[in-house]
Amino acid sequence: MPDLPRIITVEDGVARIVWSADLPSRWQQEIAGVRSLVEEALRAHHRVEAKVDVEDADGQRLATWSGLRREGVERGRTGDRVVYARLADDPPLDQPGGFRALLNSFLPRKRAIGQMLIRDADATEPRVLLCQLTYKSDWDLPGGVVEVNESPRLAVTREIEEELGLTVPAGPLLLTDWLPPWGGWDDAVGLVFDGGVLPGSTLDRAVLEPREIRAVAFCTAAEVEARAADFTARRVAAALAALDGGPRYTESGR
Template sequence: MSTPPTPPVLTPVGEGTVRISWTREESVDVVRREIAAALLEHARVEVWVDPDDEAGQRVATWSGMRREGVARGVTVDGDAVDRIVYARLATDVPAETPEGFRSLLNSFLPRKRAISQMLVRDEADRVLLCRLTYKQDWDLPGGVVEVGESPQLAVAREVEEELGLTIDPGPLVLTDWLPPWGGWDDALCLVFDGGVRSPSLLDDAVLQAREIREVAFCDAAEVRERCADFTARRVEAALAALGGTGAGYTESGR
């Protein structure tokens, strides 16, 4: 006769919180039932799963636990390791409902960072660039889109915060994919049309001191001189797309 699998183990780890563990042979149904029973007495049930344990990740997910992130360098059996943290709260919407299932999927499906920038030109076709405090390269005005924020509204907010200028963004000019680089995950950079403006626009600029050193309208040669290669390529690609001679999608400006 085969030996039945060891039932899941619940270990208190804090007030109202228990951590569940199970053997590799355990089924989703058993883990789901144990979690449901534990939530009758506890506010939170969590599990730490080895990033290499794909089966454990599947069981955690389909038993209704939401992925919360990666705990780095936690101590397990005396070793510093990384563990994916999944948890279910007593107040979570049931996973079998449409809202609960969407929330479950949302917890582990990929998310991509978005950056919104604005392409502002003057009558001489020079481009508005910012010299940043945290790097030597110049860049288009803009910044990271906040969670739940419209990219178009985000670029207007960033320009107002960084330069003290109120400019209504026009249509999307370019979508530029940025590959992982220097500790950053990949991202999508969305460049919106800021229109043609008089150079006197900068007379009203109020620079955010902690981020912006300087701002100027730059010609093509200055763009190449002052910007990182991938930024210069993005500016050139955005101008080409705006003029109808280039694609609306690039990867690192190409």
């Protein structure tokens, strides 16, 4: 492959920018040239793309700062490649909307999980509401993943309505708990909101979503330890401590 980057047409209306293996090491010097190729390709194509090995950090920088948005990872037998592309009708990079869209395509995005700490108003010792989930063996606080562009506070209330049939408005944020990568999951941020205290009889009117929830129960500290994963038990303990002025930020409950 020649040293200089070049354009090839891969299908009708779609061009691809390709370069030699050593070019990305000079990515800062090559940005202007590759950007010019992108503009040239878009005069005759509706899409121009580049595919860069996932281990090629310099190649990814070259693709990004040449104006190509990161779209995702293409998995394959010979290795995974990051796909970058620009469409003919994308806003120009010299406009705020175009530049923001470029940044938004590659800046990190963390998964957010909204959960709620609900206590039993009738218990003589602290008991918190836990859910037995259908897709894992351990129990967890009620809540779930925050959808794209959704408020975490609204998300946890929505999840409880969908999965338990209960309307429990989220109170103040008690705890922010960072969750490191684990078991195939990327890292995430857990946000535990105060759900206040509810009568134990509240669970009598809960309507469980059968695809998600097997059972619900108010659990003592000992029951939390027995039923929940260790990091969940630590998070519950940290959230309870936060009610009394304890730390409001933890990492895996610590």
